[in-house]
Amino acid sequence: MTTQRVLPQSKETLLQNYNKRLKDDIRSIMDNFTEIIKTAKIEDETQVSRPTQAEQDHYEMHVRAANIVRAGESLMKLVSDLKQFLILNDFPSVNDAISLQNQQLRSLQEECDKKLMSLRDEIAIDLYELEEEYYSSSYSQWDSTDLPLCEAYRRRDSWASANSSNSSTHGEREDVDGPPSQETNPQHHLNGHGTASVEKP
Amino acid sequence: MANDRLRALEDVEKEIAMVLQCAGNIVLELSKDKHNASFLDRQLIQFQNSVSRVENELSAQIRYLTQVATGQPHEGSTYSARKDCQMALNRAEYAKVKLGELGRTCEVMLEQQQQQT
Numbered sequence: 398m399t400t401q402r403v404l405p406q407s408k409e410t411l412l413q414n415y416n417k418r419l420k421d422d423i424r425s426i427m428d429n430f431t432e433i434i435k436t437a438k439i440e441d442e443t444q445v446s447r448p449t450q451a452e453q454d455h456y457e458m459h460v461r462a463a464n465i466v467r468a469g470e471s472l473m474k475l476v477s478d479l480k481q482f483l484i485l486n487d488f489p490s491v492n493d494a495i496s497l498q499n500q501q502l503r504s505l506q507e508e509c510d511k512k513l514m515s516l517r518d519e520i521a522i523d524l525y526e527l528e529e530e531y532y533s534s535s536y537s538q539w540d541s542t543d544l545p546l547c548e549a550y551r552r553r554d555s556w557a558s559a560n561s562s563n564s565s566t567h568g569e570r571e572d573v574d575g576p577p578s579q580e581t582n583p584q585h586h587l588n589g590h591g592t593a594s595v596e597k598p
Numbered sequence: 599m600a601n602d603r604l605r606a607l608e609d610v611e612k613e614i615a616m617v618l619q620c621a622g623n624i625v626l627e628l629s630k631d632k633h634n635a636s637f638l639d640r641q642l643i644q645f646q647n648s649v650s651r652v653e654n655e656l657s658a659q660i661r662y663l664t665q666v667a668t669g670q671p672h673e674g675s676t677y678s679a680r681k682d683c684q685m686a687l688n689r690a691e692y693a694k695v696k697l698g699e700l701g702r703t704c705e706v707m708l709e710q711q712q713q714q715t
Binding site: 465498 | 604610625649652660676683689
């Protein structure tokens, strides 16, 4: 509770300090500039001789000009502090910036993934045709446990149609599978890469 | 919205520089034997306008911050979206590398075939 009271006070104090600095600097600029203009007025010689008066006016103008420049620098520092305070504490704009950035990043990610998916689909189509061509040619070396993608898809379609007609008989499913004598534990490598090239007799 | 306020503060900085420049021009003109009255008037009006614009704009910004600031730190971040996007770009890069390898393999095979024929 005490901590919570400290934070708003420091924020209020800080902003009041900014206000005070602004007012002081603007007043300093205006006052010093007005005094310079007043000092520039040529007056009749008084008790002090003209060269002395000129020297005094010269020095005073220097000091006042330096005050104007100091006030200007102080205003620049104030603007810098306000910028920093704005970046850290202006929650509405910070929230907007975060949501905009999130939106842009998500749209980029979705576009990237969409293009990868379409690329995947195109390559899958080409791969299907290439495997069909390769495994039906004389160059292929594969065994019955090493199914190419096209063959696996064909068999899966035939299993699906067989299962839908014969749902109660499990033994028939083994007959529908390939050569049963060689497949006690069928390990189909669906990607077409076989572990050993065993030719069927 | 944030950029607008920051841009407004940058304009204020330019106005402050303009204030000092106008003050210097006025004093420079007064130092001459013959003053150009119209030039002095113009510079004085610009000086006064710039000073009032600086004061009004900075007061408005301080008033806005008084309403908006809470004193608490902001805990939002774009880390998760940025990470997801980075992963998507990594996936794309990986796919590109693999396709490049596949392309090179195909080229090597074709060259070998051509050499054999």
